[in-house]
Amino acid sequence: MSGACLCGSLIHPSSPSPLIQQRYHIHYLPPLPIPIRPLCLSPLTTTALTTSVLQHDSGVEVAFPDSNDAVSSQNGSPAVQLETLAEQHSEEAAPLLTTEEKGTKLRKKKEDDNVFDNRYKLRNGREVFEEKAYLVGVERKNYVQDFGIEESLSELEQLADTAGLLVVGSTYQKLTSPNPRTYIGSGKVSEIKSAIHALDVETVIFDDELSAGQLRNLEKIFGGDVRVCDRTALILDIFNQRAATHEASLQVSLAQMEYQLPRLTKMWTHLERQAGGKVKGMGEKQIEVDKRILRNQIGILKKELESVRKHRKQYRNRRFSVPVPVVSLVGYTNAGKSTLLNQLTGADVLAEDKLFATLDPTTRRVQMKNGKEFLLTDTVGFIQKLPTTLVAAFRATLEEISESSLLVHVVDISHPLAEQQINAVDKVLSELDVSSIPRLMVWNKVDKTSDPQKVSLEAEKTEDVVCISALSGEGLTEFCNAVQDKLKDSMVWVEALIPFENGDLLSTIHQVGMVEKTEYTEQGTYIKAHVPLRFARMLTPMRQLCVSRP
Numbered sequence: 003m004s005g006a007c008l009c010g011s012l013i014h015p016s017s018p019s020p021l022i023q024q025r026y027h028i029h030y031l032p033p034l035p036i037p038i039r040p041l042c043l044s045p046l047t048t049t050a051l052t053t054s055v056l057q058h059d060s061g062v063e064v065a066f067p068d069s070n071d072a073v074s075s076q077n078g079s080p081a082v083q084l085e086t087l088a089e090q091h092s093e094e095a096a097p098l099l100t101t102e103e104k105g106t107k108l109r110k111k112k113e114d115d116n117v118f119d120n121r122y123k124l125r126n127g128r129e130v131f132e133e134k135a136y137l138v139g140v141e142r143k144n145y146v147q148d149f150g151i152e153e154s155l156s157e158l159e160q161l162a163d164t165a166g167l168l169v170v171g172s173t174y175q176k177l178t179s180p181n182p183r184t185y186i187g188s189g190k191v192s193e194i195k196s197a198i199h200a201l202d203v204e205t206v207i208f209d210d211e212l213s214a215g216q217l218r219n220l221e222k223i224f225g226g227d228v229r230v231c232d233r234t235a236l237i238l239d240i241f242n243q244r245a246a247t248h249e250a251s252l253q254v255s256l257a258q259m260e261y262q263l264p265r266l267t268k269m270w271t272h273l274e275r276q277a278g279g280k281v282k283g284m285g286e287k288q289i290e291v292d293k294r295i296l297r298n299q300i301g302i303l304k305k306e307l308e309s310v311r312k313h314r315k316q317y318r319n320r321r322f323s324v325p326v327p328v329v330s331l332v333g334y335t336n337a338g339k340s341t342l343l344n345q346l347t348g349a350d351v352l353a354e355d356k357l358f359a360t361l362d363p364t365t366r367r368v369q370m371k372n373g374k375e376f377l378l379t380d381t382v383g384f385i386q387k388l389p390t391t392l393v394a395a396f397r398a399t400l401e402e403i404s405e406s407s408l409l410v411h412v413v414d415i416s417h418p419l420a421e422q423q424i425n426a427v428d429k430v431l432s433e434l435d436v437s438s439i440p441r442l443m444v445w446n447k448v449d450k451t452s453d454p455q456k457v458s459l460e461a462e463k464t465e466d467v468v469c470i471s472a473l474s475g476e477g478l479t480e481f482c483n484a485v486q487d488k489l490k491d492s493m494v495w496v497e498a499l500i501p502f503e504n505g506d507l508l509s510t511i512h513q514v515g516m517v518e519k520t521e522y523t524e525q526g527t528y529i530k531a532h533v534p535l536r537f538a539r540m541l542t543p544m545r546q547l548c549v550s551r552p
């Protein structure tokens with residue numbers, strides 16, 4: 003069977019697709035005797051799917067071929083087929099009800115439907131079914147972690163909320179090392195199982211990445227209709243919901259497939275059981291087939307991404323032909339990067355109090371009061387325990403920052419874990435090989451701190467730090483001046499003689515560089531200035547002219 007989402011938030015368009023109906027039925031059935039887990043593939047990958055087994059409340063069980071198969075289209079979607087079969091089954095088996103009993107049953111069904119409908123919420127412009135989630139974390143003994151367990155769980159709750167889930171409880175355990183079978187100890191597993199029943203939990207989310215075996219074992223213990231997922235799957239799900247451009251969608255699909263590939267193991271053992279154990283190895287073969295299809299699709303996606311990137315690179319090169327320095331905003335998710343871009347450029351990038359509001363880089367021109375310009379790029383935010391598959395998939399997007407003249411690290415200074423967030427960002431940046439690019443740190447949201455004046459004073463005393471409030475606009479002039487100073491550090495000192503016929507060039511130098519001296523001579527204008535490296539290269543012939551100047 004196919005699943006469009008990873009963690010279980012259910013998208014409910016006005017006319018639900020067979021795929022969604024399929025998930026609806028799977029999810030709201032009593033515990034399945036046969037473990038069924040969504041393949042966590044994007045809709046792009048439905049061809050990878052072969053056979054699924056669905057079970058209805060009535061106990062009717064149907065094996066379905068994949069959604070592209072002729073059987074599905076002939077007989078309606080799997081969900082519809084399941085309903086029909088279940089109806090037939092119930093007609094055969096249902097005892098005769100009195101009119102009163104039938105009325106009560108109908109009323110109950112209506113009430114259930116109402117409760118169900120109330121749980122659809124609007125998220126990122128889509129209607130999402132708000133599943134009840136329970137969070138689980140592990141604190142490693144003798145293991146120093148930047149984020150404490152409670153803080154990490156509270157961040158996980160924010161992630162779950164962003165994904166459209168309703169967190170109904172959480173727990174954690176202190177362990178020397180995780181249990182290889184279930185990640186947590188057996189006592190904790192039982193405790194969570196009780197909570198699942200008491201709170202009607204539909205999804206259990208672990209704060210760390212779980213292995214395929216751990217996910218499978220936990221789902222088996224908790225019962226068939228309880229979904230188990232991990233932080234990585236949750237983040238991938240958010241990215242999936244938020245991807246707005248073709249490139250972002252491709253990147254997320256790639257990351258999802260790469261996450262899923264090692265987790266396909268033994269998902270098909272139900273085939274052996276279905277066949278009464280007679281066809282040994284059937285499940286194994288199926289896994290191999292699925293893995294091969296998935297690998298092929300990963301290959302296709304990579305090629306498609308390559309071509310999209312080539313196109314973007316061409317666009318970027320064109321942008322670079324105008325030698326305006328590029329400044330990239332980097333930082334922890336929700337630090338205020340997009341708000342800062344919007345304030346400085348009048349852009350309309352979505353900025354909201356949710357994690358990962360931005361996925362695609364946006365670049366806008368900043369015009370300063372003194373006539374100088376620079377390009378400002380907003381990028382995807384970072385987070386602690388950032389899934390490696392995601393960093394790899396977004397590498398190309400993030401590579402843009404490696405071509406910038408300056409990195410501005412935006413920090414939410416009002417956040418109690420600001421320091422830990424700074425470390426998490428530095429960790430990701432160290433993986434991106436951008437150590438040679440000059441940096442400037444911005445302490446944002448100073449208005450939200452308990453003592454803004456004290457924080458500002460502290461920033462003044464700290465090298466390469468500017469204190470601002472992107473929301474109110476406070477400190478933005480100081481920020482632009484600091485950017486100019488930092489850009490100057492990254493520029494090259496040139497002395498050149500610009501012929502009078504190259505008047506355009508001279509005005510561009512004034513725009514993008516820092517001109518220290520201008521002198522008009524018979525041969526042209528003699529200048530001494532700091533200019534961006536790319537621009538210095540363009541000036542090479544004129545610099546020689548200058549060298550040969552008497």
Ligand SMILES: Nc1nc2c(ncn2[C@@H]2O[C@H](COP(=O)(O)OP(=O)(O)OP(=O)(O)O)[C@@H](O)[C@H]2O)c(=O)[nH]1
Nearest residue numbers: 336337338339340341353354355358359360383472
């Ligand atoms: N009080 C206050 N709130 C701010 C400030 N800057 C941003 N915010 C708020 O912080 C939230 C996140 O801001 P964004 O600009 O979306 O943050 P981001 O860094 O782009 O986040 P991602 O795109 O998720 O990485 C929004 O609700 C903003 O209104 C500020 O200076 N002061």
Ligand SMILES: [Mg+2]
Nearest residue numbers: 339340359360
């Ligand atoms: Mg943003």
